[in-house]
Amino acid sequence: MFTFKAFRAIDEPELCEQYTAGHVKVLEDYGITNITSNNNEWSKVDCVYCVVVYDDSGEMVGGIRMQKADGIHQLPVEKAIGYRDPQIHTIVKSYIPEGVGELCALWNAKRVAGIGLSLLLSRSGISICSQVGISTMVGICADYTLNMFRRVGFVVDENLGNSGEFVYPNENYIARVLGILNARNLATADDEDRIRMLSLRESPEQVFTENSSKTPLEISYQLKMNIK
Numbered sequence: 001m002f003t004f005k006a007f008r009a010i011d012e013p014e015l016c017e018q019y020t021a022g023h024v025k026v027l028e029d030y031g032i033t034n035i036t037s038n039n040n041e042w043s044k045v046d047c048v049y050c051v052v053v054y055d056d057s058g059e060m061v062g063g064i065r066m067q068k069a070d071g072i073h074q075l076p077v078e079k080a081i082g083y084r085d086p087q088i089h090t091i092v093k094s095y096i097p098e099g100v101g102e103l104c105a106l107w108n109a110k111r112v113a114g115i116g117l118s119l120l121l122s123r124s125g126i127s128i129c130s131q132v133g134i135s136t137m138v139g140i141c142a143d144y145t146l147n148m149f150r151r152v153g154f155v156v157d158e159n160l161g162n163s164g165e166f167v168y169p170n171e172n173y174i175a176r177v178l179g180i181l182n183a184r185n186l187a188t189a190d191d192e193d194r195i196r197m198l199s200l201r202e203s204p205e206q207v208f209t210e211n212s213s214k215t216p217l218e219i220s221y222q223l224k225m226n227i228k
Contacts, residue, residue, distance in 0.1 A: 002053050002061075004120070006128050006204070006223040009048040009065075016043035019052060019063045023107040042105075045073050049132060051124045051223065053108070053117055062108030064121040068101040068134055069093075075102040077140045077177065080168055085160050088177070092138065101134040106145075116212030118145070122152050123193060124223060127200035129183045131225055137180040140166075142173050152197070153189035154178035 009016050020040045042048045047070045052063040069075055069092050074082070082088050092100060103125045108117045129137065138157075141149050146156075156164040160177045168175040180186070186194045200206070204223035209216050 001056055001207075001218045001220055002117070003220045003222060004051055004053050004124050006049065006051045006124070006131075006225050008046070008225060008227055009043045009050055010046050012050075013043060015050070015052060015060075016040065018060045019043075019050060019065075022060055022063065022109060023105060026107045026109065029110055042067065042076075047073070047132075049128060049225065051121055051128065053121060055112070061112045062117050062121055063105070064103060064107075064125040065105040066101050066103055066125050066128060066132070066134070068099065068132055069096050071096055075138065076104045077102055077138055080140055080175075081161065081166050081177065084166060087160055088138075091157075091160075091179075095136045098135050099133040100136045100138065101129065101132070103137060103139045115214050116210065116217060119148055119151065119193075120210055120212075120217070120219065122148065123197050124200060124221070126152055126180070126183065126186070127197045127204070128223055128225065130201050131204075131227065135183050137183045139178045140168070140175050141178055142175055146176055149178055151190045152193050153180045153183075153186050155181070155188055 007015065042065065047068040049066045050063055052060050055061050067075055075092055078088050078092060106118060106121060139154060157177050157179050158164040164176050166175045181188065186197055200221060200223060204221060207220050209218050
């Protein structure tokens with residue numbers, strides 16, 4: 001069984017350190033060292049939230065972050081592409097009144113790669129939006145994860161960059177800037193994914209056997225955050 005746990009970053013500094021270490025290790029394994037959000041500054045921002053996954057031995061083997069735009073701290077996507085296309089700042093600013101956030105920094109350890117945890121982390125990150133007042137989402141993803149993010153409702157914003165494309169984080173990769181137009185009803189998500197995300201939103205504490213690409217995964221979801 002895997003356990004998914006959600007928390008606000010500033011409330012769990014030790015977990016944030018584990019998160020950063022795990023993420024850095026995965027990036028280094030793939031030869032990527034210049035991700036703009038690859039630091040621990042986010043752990044000191046009170047509008048950053050995390051979902052992490054533990055294996056049955058209690059080891060953290062993956063995670064994803066959600067950062068809500070507050071008009072003070074730039075979202076990771078703004079830092080990544082803002083110097084190439086300043087429109088991203090205007091787009092984010094326009095959505096702040098209704099609540100806009102970014103899903104970012106998705107990782108899982110190599111030894112659990114390919115079993116479906118990335119999709120489940122993405123669903124979980126989107127499902128906690130309602131707890132923190134996020135109704136619109138943006139993001140940036142690599143070409144090889146585009147289909148997964150489309151499943152959970154993201155669409156490519158073709159008004160940015162080269163029809164939505166950027167060379168990022170280096171010349172070996174093409175990244176896409178994404179948006180979810182409505183994180184409340186998740187209308188652009190695939191049916192199965194939308195049903196599971198709405199279920200996690202309604203019941204953030206649940207045990208469920210998820211259908212993955214290789215084998216069913218029993219997940220203990222602990223996604224309710226006690227935010228004052």
